[in-house]
Amino acid sequence: MKFLIDAHISPLLCEILKQKGYNTKHVGELLIGTLTPDNIIMGFADEESRVMVTKDYDFYYAHVMYKKPSKLLLITTGNTRNRILFDLIRNNLALIESLFESYDFLELSADGVVIR
Template identity: 25%
Template structure:
């Protein structure tokens, strides 16, 4: 599962979820101008077959405007720390895998 974590999600999550999500990158680690702009993140994800993981509703707007790929997972996890978000992602692993493999779905919200 190729997940690209947006800048608004801590890069520390990657270490916490690497056993369940082995192919994760953070936007700070990709070769685009930093700080990364949403459209640049979008294009990188599209060209490299990543699903974007974000808190940012702007990616939902891009998805409606441009269509998939890439797919977008929006975390609606307010007031959760990095460890809690990592645990939530791990607990939703099967749902995330199913979402990514389903060609008919474009967006997934996780609460």
């Protein structure tokens, strides 16, 4: 499984996922970094078959309306400390990976993973 981490999420999440063996990029690594427009970010995610990981509802609306990005993990924990967010992702990573085999949109909240 491959991930693309949005600009509003710490690049440290990339390192955590890479340590777990996942091919992960942060939007900051793209050609114009965090200034990259959403449509180019979504195109990159889809071209490389990456799950878009974001807190940004613009990606939610694009996914619901246009199926872009084609796979979306929307984080709805609000303003939470990185450590708490990273633990939540670590604790749910196996479930997230297995659910993305059948579904294209998951939400990760403080309560866990929800299929959308």
